[in-house]
Amino acid sequence: MNDDLREFYRMVRGSRERVFGWLDGLPPEVYTLERPDFAYGSLRNIQAHIAGCYLIWVGERGLGLSLPRTEAANISDVAAMHELYGQVDEVLERALNEFSALDEPLEVQWRGTPLTVTRRWLLLHPITHEFHHKGQLLALGRVLGHPYPPGPDTDLLLPSELT
Incomplete structure (x- = not known):
């Protein structure tokens, strides 16, 4: 497997942990507070959507796994969401170990039609989807x-930060 992708995902996980650290410090009711004027409506729902994207595209479509769908409403708090991302990390690790021929065309189903x-x-x-929605997550937190908080931002970890 391409070690560059493995290292890149390590940076993604590290930056995600910064966001989890921020979310852990919020009052619990803020995490699930519904704001229908925002995409997905809550901090929790945005994170659940991101996790679902990983699990569906990589786990189901890429690896052919049959994974249970997790409804955002069934995730009670940041700790439970962190557990869901543990499953995301396991799926990505498996894909990083099993995927070969990274650039050969692969046909998957998307909305009932084949997609190459x-x-x-x-x-x-x-x-990239995670980073797009991370912007929404941070904007909702401000609202x-x-x-x-000021300090390390939520972009990729610097190489010096990887341990």
Whole structure:
């Protein structure tokens, strides 16, 4: 497997942990507070959507796994969401170990129609999707009166931060 993708995902996980650290410090009711004027409506729902993207694209479409769908409403708090991301990490680790021929065309089903992608795309799509929605997550936190604190930002970890 391409070690560059493995290292890249390590950076993604590290930056995700920063966001989890911020979310852990919020009052519990803020995490699940519904704001229908925001995409997905709550901090919890945004994170659940991101996790679902990884599990569906990489786990189901890429690896052929049959994974149970997790409804955001069934995730009670940040700790439970962190557990769901443990499953995401396991699926990504498996894909990083099993995917070969990263750039050969691969046909998957999307909304009932065939879609031609590559295994590399299957790995990178949910990562870019996560960062897109992370912006929404941070914007919602500001609107709710709990902005992400100054300090290390939520982009990729610096190489010096990897241990």
